[in-house]
Amino acid sequence: MIDITSPDFWSDLGGVLLKGTLETLWMTSVALVFTILIGLPLGIVLVGTERGRFLEAPFGSRAFGTAVNRVLGFVVNLGRSVPFIVLMIALIPFTRFLVGSFVGTGPAIVPLTIVAIPFFARVVEIAVKEVDGGLFEAAESLGASRWLLVRRVILPQAAPSIVLGTATTITSIINFSAMVGVVGGGGLGNVALTYGLQRYSWVHIVAVIVILFAIVQLVQAGANGLARRVDHSSGRSRAHAREIDEAERVI
Amino acid sequence: MITIDRVTRTFDGAVRALDDVSIHVRRGEVFGVVGQSGAGKSTLLRTVNALERPDSGTVTVDGVEVTALQGRRLLEARHRIGMVFQHFNLVSNRTAVENIEFALEAVGRPRSAKRDEALEMLDLVGLAHRADAYPGELSGGQRQRVGIARALASKPDVLLSDEATSALDPDTTRQILALIRRLSRDLGLTVLLITHEMDVVKQVCDSAALLEQGRVVEQGPLLDLVRTKGSRLAHDLFPLGEAPELPGYGVLDLTFAGGEAERPTIAMLARDLGIDVSILGATIETIAGEQAGRTRLAIPGEPGVVERAARFLGEQGVGVEVVSRP
Numbered sequence: 001m002i003d004i005t006s007p008d009f010w011s012d013l014g015g016v017l018l019k020g021t022l023e024t025l026w027m028t029s030v031a032l033v034f035t036i037l038i039g040l041p042l043g044i045v046l047v048g049t050e051r052g053r054f055l056e057a058p059f060g061s062r063a064f065g066t067a068v069n070r071v072l073g074f075v076v077n078l079g080r081s082v083p084f085i086v087l088m089i090a091l092i093p094f095t096r097f098l099v100g101s102f103v104g105t106g107p108a109i110v111p112l113t114i115v116a117i118p119f120f121a122r123v124v125e126i127a128v129k130e131v132d133g134g135l136f137e138a139a140e141s142l143g144a145s146r147w148l149l150v151r152r153v154i155l156p157q158a159a160p161s162i163v164l165g166t167a168t169t170i171t172s173i174i175n176f177s178a179m180v181g182v183v184g185g186g187g188l189g190n191v192a193l194t195y196g197l198q199r200y201s202w203v204h205i206v207a208v209i210v211i212l213f214a215i216v217q218l219v220q221a222g223a224n225g226l227a228r229r230v231d232h233s234s235g236r237s238r239a240h241a242r243e244i245d246e247a248e249r250v251i
Numbered sequence: 252m253i254t255i256d257r258v259t260r261t262f263d264g265a266v267r268a269l270d271d272v273s274i275h276v277r278r279g280e281v282f283g284v285v286g287q288s289g290a291g292k293s294t295l296l297r298t299v300n301a302l303e304r305p306d307s308g309t310v311t312v313d314g315v316e317v318t319a320l321q322g323r324r325l326l327e328a329r330h331r332i333g334m335v336f337q338h339f340n341l342v343s344n345r346t347a348v349e350n351i352e353f354a355l356e357a358v359g360r361p362r363s364a365k366r367d368e369a370l371e372m373l374d375l376v377g378l379a380h381r382a383d384a385y386p387g388e389l390s391g392g393q394r395q396r397v398g399i400a401r402a403l404a405s406k407p408d409v410l411l412s413d414e415a416t417s418a419l420d421p422d423t424t425r426q427i428l429a430l431i432r433r434l435s436r437d438l439g440l441t442v443l444l445i446t447h448e449m450d451v452v453k454q455v456c457d458s459a460a461l462l463e464q465g466r467v468v469e470q471g472p473l474l475d476l477v478r479t480k481g482s483r484l485a486h487d488l489f490p491l492g493e494a495p496e497l498p499g500y501g502v503l504d505l506t507f508a509g510g511e512a513e514r515p516t517i518a519m520l521a522r523d524l525g526i527d528v529s530i531l532g533a534t535i536e537t538i539a540g541e542q543a544g545r546t547r548l549a550i551p552g553e554p555g556v557v558e559r560a561a562r563f564l565g566e567q568g569v570g571v572e573v574v575s576r577p
Binding site: 060132134135137138139140141142143144145148152153156157159160230231232233 | 300302321322325326327328329330332333334336338340341342343344345353354356357358385386387388401402405411
């Protein structure tokens with residue numbers, strides 16, 4: 001049982017929350033970096049290798065493209081259908097192989113990344129599918145390489161959707177990170193687990209909720225702002241352009 | 252310059268989009284393919300830069316058989332063939348100048364030359380002052396100018412136009428067509444365009460083909476087509492409407508093209524044969540740089556008079572069709 005009237009309680013609380021917050025931010029950031037590094041190309045390949053799309057025949061082989069598409073689609077669906085807590089336990093040998101241990105905040109990043117990659121790959125897939133088919137045709141007609149198509153057409157056009165999807169991805173990584181306390185990972189989830197559950201401190205629970213809420217709010221607001229900055233497709237001044245047109249005609 | 256030879260394309264076994272189509276486009280000319288939607292125009296145009304592969308037949312551009320190309324060789328062939336689209340197909344999250352730079356990157360121009368060359372292209376289409384605008388901030392006509400600049404950035408010999416003016420208002424359409432006409436002359440471009448609007452053919456084309464249900468119904472230089480008796484394209488280019496019922500009159504449709512359009516043929520008919528001709532309808536325009544048009548006459552009197560008038564006009568080099576006899 002805790003004693004909120006004890007002078008030590010409040011000074012402890014601050015330290016615990018700060019440590020938990022930093023751990024959560026650390027786990028989430030590292031997991032996010034790897035998620036984007038792997039999930040972004042994965043998502044693009046996942047769409048591209050579909051029939052009739054820009055990567056349907058990598059190295060000139062249609063069968064290879066279909067095979068890649070099937071395998072990736074299967075892996076992504078598998079990753080998304082296994083509950084995180086099961087995945088985390090199932091990944092223990094892999095985590096140990098990769099970072100030498102499976103206990104603690106650092107190793108917890110491995111399952112967090114593995115669970116976020118398929119999620120993010122689907123985000124990218126949806127964003128790329130939204131790109132107007134005419135743009136692919138135009139790029140083809142210009143004799144652009146696939147690499148150039150990705151850099152100069154797909155990424156700029158899909159950017160707003162991907163940015164918004166990244167915010168959702170971050171939110172789910174934070175969500176999942178609350179569970180890594182089970183395997184000895186730190187973070188705010190662990191604070192809630194050790195102080196809230198085991199010592200019945202409602203103060204800790206409330207504080208964790210408030211902090212998580214604030215982080216998610218900030219992430220979402222930041223993503224909304226960034227998405228607006230990279231999105232120029234809304235034609236915010238089409239009427240303005242018409243006026244210019246008419247003005248030019250008069251001149 | 253472009254030779255489409257016996258091209259056939261069938262979609263999913265059922266719809267025959269192109270049926271044994273052969274078209275020849277001469278170097279430096281503007282060639283229009285007309286037809287209703289679903290006639291196969293779009294598919295035909297796309298075989299020229301191999302966005303669409305025919306089931307059989309060949310397409311040759313400037314001596315290179317496009318239909319036989321793969322991989323890198325195909326990309327290089329496409330650098331010699333520009334294309335503009337009905338809906339412009341610009342990357343909306345990149346500025347006008349960046350959209351053109353994309354075309355230059357595709358042909359491997361060095362980073363240092365890219366910006367200047369892109370700005371040069373924008374200047375060519377009269378949009379240098381809007382280089383940093385995003386497509387969403389431009390009007391339809393301005394966007395198509397960017398589309399044209401992008402298509403021509405790699406200095407191609409051939410420009411393909413896929414209904415480039417169909418999404419534009421009549422004024423803007425005229426401006427864009429004038430631009431295409433000017434660029435084709437200045438740069439020595441060969442232009443193959445598809446359209447469903449006869450006005451487009453009238454304004455810019457030297458030659459045309461009529462496509463119907465995947466088949467070429469007629470093709471050739473516009474002035475030759477106008478002179479051809481019963482040409483569907485000539486009728487569509489110069490519509491005179493339904494022939495009226497006029498008891499006691501014979502009705503003749505005349506087609507003029509080139510020099511004979513400027514001679515006072517009808518006045519001669521009235522004076523030399525002493526016939527009181529009435530003009531029921533007429534349309535005359537400049538196509539491919541020459542006057543051409545059709546006129547509908549009403550001739551009073553006996554069938555013999557109508558025949559005489561028809562013979563007289565034929566001798567003057569005018570195309571004559573007897574629509575009805577008294």
